[in-house]
Amino acid sequence: MIDPLSVQVRSMVINSSVILGFISISAMFLIWWERKVSAHIQNRLGPMIVGWHGSLQSIADTVKLLLKENIVPAGADKMIWWLAPFFVVVPSVMAFVTIPFARNFVVHDLNVGILFITSITSVCVLGIFMAGWGSNNKYSLLGGMRSAAQIISYEVPLLLSVVVVIMEAGTLSMQGIIQAQEHGWFILKPNLAIAFVIYFISSTAEVNRVPFDIPEAESELGAGYHTEYTGMKFAMFFVAEYTNLFIVSAVAATLFLGGWQGPFLPSVFWFLLKSYGIIFLSMWVRWTLPRVRMDQMMGFAWKFLTPVALLNLLISGWFMLR
């Protein structure tokens, strides 16, 4: 007789290895893709030498980073400095638990799925701040503080726009939200379209991307919180950044674009298509806009985005009561 617990453990192990494999491949692909998109937008070619159109460039970079020396800055707060990358990577990996990749593929469909994702990804800011503090470097500290301020501020409009979706779907479960969009994606409704725009803007800020990349502003902070990290530790920040990018895009695809729903093709394909489509949009914006100033960014979050999100919430509530 098979022990049911061992079956559960085995399926968990298989699922999590699939997820971990997907995360690393996706991060590598995204790094390569970002370089390609930026290159083509700037009329360049990007990596061309390693593999077909440089497609193996990320693998070469990973090998290089693995072989690099791990330098601990003198005067760093060793424990915090050492722990920070894990605080950044682990939450972003954990968020994959409730992301519905396909009709029948989600590691665990929690009934509070979206709440789980938004709360677990907020832990990342702790890691970033730890990295900034532990490095004992003024630029890193500034980067970490900016990041904390930014992520906490943009969490508000982000969640307010997610609340609109939850109200519309009547459930927090990710699969439930997708099923609620069976008769039309949420983005097709006007109030949810506004929610999508708000979500997209604040998620761009959440993952520290241009135009809101002030925590790592290369030209003013020398890469901010991960300045002092080398080798694999730096790679962990990098992977976390692109994993977070995938997560926010996947959540956007799930909440607003109907997740894995789509005709003819297998559901996982639709899901990836929508997620990577949103990622492309975000890359496109990144290579279009310059970086905003700190005060502009905070002002935008509190004085514009949050009121609009609240107003949108109000209007959606009125729609529902009508």
Next chain:
Amino acid sequence: MEKIFRKIKNAYLGMISLFIGMRVTIKNYFAPSVTLEYPIKKKKMAPNFRGMVDLKPEACVICYQCIKICPVAALDLTHKQMVADGKKKNEITKFTYNAELCCFCGLCDEICPTDAIFMNKMYEVSVYDHNQVMNIDLMNENKYKHVDANYSLAAEIKINDLNTVGIIQKSPVAPVAAVAAAPAVSAVVSPTPAPEAPKPTSTNKETA
């Protein structure tokens, strides 16, 4: 109230400008790239590019003009007199060039009465050792083979002849109007330069 209106207007204008910017970037995304994949594809150098100093040994008349004009004494020439068939004849015993001293001014190229000494189009001239470029024997046919395996004196001479301004051609000179009409073809230069005609030296608009 007015403040809110201004804010809304600002947001609207910001959105519009974002879309305009995104249209520009996507246009560039699909535009052809301007990158030249350098080590794989190489660009032809400009006609008056000054590379390494090179020599056509048989053209040199041992006038020592280049030695005199060289501001950094990068060239070293000695000769001896030979008597062959009852005729006196000068022969070069040593003609070396020190690329480490050379400032690539091109004066030797300019002064040489027979265009024997010239500057070729080599630009990838990094070596592992100083000695590899300190004593280059200009009389040697394969003087730069150790720097660039593809070096060929004949090819460099050909490029140089094509690009040299003021060379006297045996063939009938094209009329000035024709030169003006087709500047790209006239790599050969008329001995009497016409004032209006564009300087017909730039032949390589195209990339290699």
